[in-house]
Amino acid sequence: MTISSTKQPARPLFLGIEGGGTRTVALLADARRHFLHRFEAGPANVKLLNDAQLVRLLRSIAEAFPQPDALAIGMAGARTENDWERIRNAASKVWTQIPAYATNDLETALTATDEKDVEDAEARILMLSGTGSCCYGRNRAGKTGKIGGWGHILxxxxxxxxxxLRALKAVVFYYDRDGAWARLGQQLLHRLELNEPNELIAWAQAANKTTIASLATEVFVAWKKGDKIAADILASAESSLVEDAVACARQLANPKAPVHFILSGSVLLKQPQFTRGISNKLKKLWPGAQVTPLERESVWGAVILAQKIWSGHSASLKPVRSTRKTIVKSHVPELPLSQMAKLSPTEQRNPRSLNLDKLPLSQSIELMLSEDAAIPQAILQERDHIEQAVKYISQAFKKGGRLFYVGAGTSGRLGVLDASECPPTFRSDPEMVQGIIAGGQGALWRSVEGAEDDPVAGARAIEFRSVTSKDVVVGIAASGRTPFVWGALGEAKGRGARTILVGFNPFLNIPGDARPDIVITPNVGPELLTGSTRLKAGTATKLILNIFTTLAMVRIGKVVSNLMVDLNPSNTKLRDRAVRIIQELKGVDYATAQTALEKSEWVIKKAVATLDRRAKSKSS
Known part of the structure; x- marks a missing residue:
């Protein structure tokens, strides 16, 4: 949908774009901030769009407008510098050489407030309640704070x-309790064109967030008619919104300082009676508070930001930065990754496989296996470093510390794999060895675009695992240059943890202050398929990680001879293995070993102790 003004534009032109969970709005204004064109597109949460989809969305907007002189884009889900960089990169492909500012939709909404109206306020707090809800504020010093914004599940x-949602739950609860279908329930059935309560089950399972949010209007209608259920629901909503707004204000201002609360979103802007109650509560909890609705569409904030960067104020523009204490910034090394080394061997072409596409299949198999055969010897060249790494890991385990593997793509998956095998093999606590992969759980089976390029995300992963000086963090990066891994290693190093880098680029040039405690970089040579590090580099990674955990577990007593005496017999095959381990250790028959294990709840060490006591009592 496009709406245009008849006013003659005055250059320069500023394009503001705000992408939300429900829709995207773009607005073009001129130098006098006169409205020129408005355009609507579909929803745009940056976390739900890949790079190609993001470019297509921006291109559809560009086609609706003349070329702007500057633009700003605020998008739902844009929480990190990596998100903002993705938006800027997409914008540069659509608007070449046009200055662009990227942030989130909260920043644009807050900026839409006329700052001249709140000059005396120590802080401005945006209270947003529409389909979703959030509080976001900024004080005079430029510090920002945020409460909420976690989505409808969290x-x-x-x-x-x-x-x-609470209306739906309430009407079925009272129906079960009282045996009568409430008036609010009647309204909901009418609104949804359903005939009886049981039909709500299938409807709710298929309903999306926006559809459920639309039922709020029925709750407000019922409330105005004196409905008690609706009154209880809205009283709770009012309290939640006020509590969050005050909590956000406390992050940014002294309780006695003047604060301006700006109301935004359909729930707050379209329900004046509800809003009056919120305003009154805010003024009681925060004396001197000023409470006003957002007077203009929040996309105007993006227009103002676009004008600021065109005017040369870009240095003062800071996308949302939470006041929440998170990463110690100095822990994230700002490594010149492009200058850290020559081209990694893993990225070079292998002269033995130049005709890989033409080789007979049998020769291709032989070639691959012959390349893999050289891997152990390359790893042996790093034996001293690997030995020290095993000592660090076993020392950490003895002190109650943990081992973390951090990687992206294949490297991350191999770390998660090795970590997941430790509990069944050694009956170790699942917390003892942990895998961290760039992009999180979804990256285990699919590529997550841009995840490996975000060092702050790596640092945050370490922070939120509460890594301490008792722990060991192993960064895995085939080329040795993965920003996510370096962010994690930097944060771990700053927290006093032992740090280890496993890679396959012996030419790394790591600055001394960022250098991990141990660097293991065997040269396995170029991959048969150029750059495909799931091949030799992946195989070498698996071998090294096997050594780390197997020998560390040996050193802390989880192996006797070459037997897994802390095995967790969680299935038939493993229970059979446990019986045979008891037979080997104690020289008893199968039935005796099985009985001892059953009485010991299938804990091998307990079963051994039981048999030892029995043998001792017999001998005495």
Whole structure:
């Protein structure tokens, strides 16, 4: 949908774009901030769009407008520098050589407030309640704070979604308790064109966030008619919104300082009676508070930001930075990754496989296996470093510390794999060895675009695992240059943990202050398939990680001879193995070993102790 003004534009032109979970709005204004064109597109959460989809969205917007002189884009889900960089990169492909600022949709909404109206305020707090909810603020010093914004599963307190969902839950609860279908329930059935309560089950399973949020209007209608269920739901929503707003204000201002609360979103802007209650509560909890609705569409904030960067104020523009204490910034090394080394051997072409596409299949198999045969010897060249790594890991285990593997792509998956095998093999606590992969769980089976390029995300992963000086962190990076891994290693190093880098680029030139405690970089040579590090580099990684955990577990007593005496017999095959281990250790028959294990709840060491006591009592 496009709306245009008849006013003659005055250059320069500023394009503001705001992408939300429901829709995207673009607005073009001129130097006098006169509205020129408005365009709407579909929803745009940066976390739900890949790079190609993001470019297509921006291109559809560009086709609706003349060329701007500057633009700003605020998008839902844009929480990190990596997100903002993705938006800027996409914009540069659509608007070549045009200055672009990227942030999130909260920043644009707050910026839409006329700062002249709140000059006396120590801080401005945006209270947003529409389909979702969030509070976001900024004080005079430029510090920002945020409460909420976690989505409808984890957050969205006091939002249209929560109001609608609570209405559905309430009417079925009272139906079960009282045996009567409430008036609010009648309204909901009418709104949804359903005939009776049982039909709500299938409807709710198929309904999306926006559809459930739309039911909030029925709750407000019922509330105005004196419905008690609706009144209880909205009283709770009111309290949640006020509590979050005050909590956000406390992050940014002294309780006695003047604060301006700006109301935004359909729940707050379209329900004046509800809003009055919120305003009154805010003024009681925060004396001197000023509470006003957002007077203009929040996309105007993006227009203002575009004008600021065109005017040369870009240095003062800071995308949302939470006041929440997270990463110690100095822990994230700012490594010149492009200058750290020559081209990694893993990225070079292998002269033995130049005709790989033409070789007979039998020769291709022989070639691959002959390349893999050289891997152990290359790893042996790093034996001293690997030995020290095993000592660090076993020392950490003895002190109650943990081992973390950190990687992206194949490297990350191999770390997760080795970690997941430790509990069944050694009956270790699942917390003892952990894998961290760039992009999180979804990256285990699919590529997550840009995840490996975010060092701050790597540092945050270490922070939120509460890594300490008792732990060991192993970064795995085939080329040795993965930003996510370096962010994790830097944060771990800053927290006093032992740090180890496993890679396959012996030409790394790592600055001394960022250098891990141990660097293991065997030269396995170029991959048969150029750059495909799931091949030799992946095989070598698996061998090294096997050594780390197997020998560390041996050193802390989880192996006797070459037997897994802490095996967790969780299936038939492993229970049979446990019986045979008891037979080997104690020289008893199968039935005796099995009985001892059954009485010891299938804990091998307990079964051994039981048999030892029995033998001792017999001998005495």
């Amino acid at each position: 957050g969205d307190k006091g939002s249209g979604y929560e109001i609608g």
